[in-house]
Amino acid sequence: MSTTPHPFDKALALHHSDIRVGHFTGTTSPDYWNMVGPFGGTTAALALQSVLQHPDLLGTPIALTVNYAAALGEGAFDIQATAVRTNRSTQHWTVTITQPGADGTTNMTTTATVVTAARRDTWSQADLTMPEAPKPEAVDRISIGPSGVAWLDQYEMRPFSGGIPSKWDGSLQHSETRIWVRDAQARPLDFASLAALSDVFYPRVWLRRAKHVPAGTVSITTYFHVGAAELAEVGTGYLLGCAAGQQFFNGFFDQKAQLWSEKGALLATSNQIVYYKE
């Protein structure tokens, strides 16, 4: 039995400081490093995690918006989670992630808002059905190799449609990816990892154009459609993820995504707006 913490738990380790309630400190994770900063999914998960670890938390996550103002630098960061409004069954949060800047200034890298709520049993209905898919085991896993992009190694990705273009030949095509995905090292799904998985899709403009232009998420919003019990049912199973771009205009495009459990339960819907250079 291993006692080594999971890389995601290490990346999400936060220390609740004594400075004020909701103030946490943490350190960026080399395991989830992207090209010029942490994988954005980890940053989103950290913002959510600060709320989930806040002593005043009410309920479970409903909505999470994360704005990537600047890439985090390697090293220590501060997170402040503040419950700005607590109603009878819903709670509204603001979150900031900062790092020390030059000359004693504070570097604002990330802002976020979170809504949590105590859910109640109501009439429920799933109108977004999971697309047909081959069994996960029947789909090849992406072999990352020495790409230098660490976070890709943390996920087991099995795209069965819209994988990374094999030729960057500028041919125009659709922008939809369908993929089986889960943590590479088994870890039961929770809200933080679901938040991270919502950002696992590479920029749609690369697929749409078969062209590798500079691109980066500016803002992501994820809605959670399950409670803790439904997440527990997923456990360490695969998720089916779909992502597609909708409109590409003068430097920004939007990208919608859905994540289902292998049994076909819609766990999260997510949208992001992404900068692209040319």
Added chain:
Amino acid sequence: MSTTPHPFDKALALHHSDIRVGHFTGTTSPDYWNMVGPFGGTTAALALQSVLQHPDLLGTPIALTVNYAAALGEGAFDIQATAVRTNRSTQHWTVTITQPGADGTTNMTTTATVVTAARRDTWSQADLTMPEAPKPEAVDRISIGPSGVAWLDQYEMRPFSGGIPSKWDGSLQHSETRIWVRDAQARPLDFASLAALSDVFYPRVWLRRAKHVPAGTVSITTYFHVGAAELAEVGTGYLLGCAAGQQFFNGFFDQKAQLWSEKGALLATSNQIVYYKE
């Protein structure tokens, strides 16, 4: 020639105070009153407007997230717009709307984040095509009548699919509305009115169930897919709006929406998460 301001301009009138940069005061508008507070679209537009009137503004809106923490009460409110990060071509904002509470406290009613950017000409592509539709003039305008819901009178709404159910008989159906819509009193489209129009769709759960259950938007995110020139082209023309629910689960559902110009240009995509009671 009339010199009376448009109701929307009256609702959005903000006074930049001397207290600090980005601090504005305003007053709720009876013209856009909903059942227990202002129409959420107006509140979203106000949050955006505070950024657009900020002296440090860079560029035009890309993304807007508004969290409805509590209904605004009738009367005066304060808005604080803060540029938390200004990069070379993008700018990140936080916005709060507050009202005086009891005993000298401050009542946080709304939080928002906004991303603005200086757009540049790039490769562009519209992948979300406008659905086929009859001409606006061929569709009956909704007659509001003495509903007591003031804001509905401010919009000319011509739904050609998924209008308000004629019978609240609990019959299950789809949740998609398609509508031609614009300001009832002609007003050239701008980013603030586009933000408001993104919230013009009634709760999808009413349509899905043909049942009038208590429901209210908790958080809305709108992405803007045009610059000022493209908005100016729309002028006072109709927009084609589509909205549909996706997942209804234990008290919350999500609702996606798109707004096209009459010529078929996608102006905005929007998503919201909505509370429903039963």
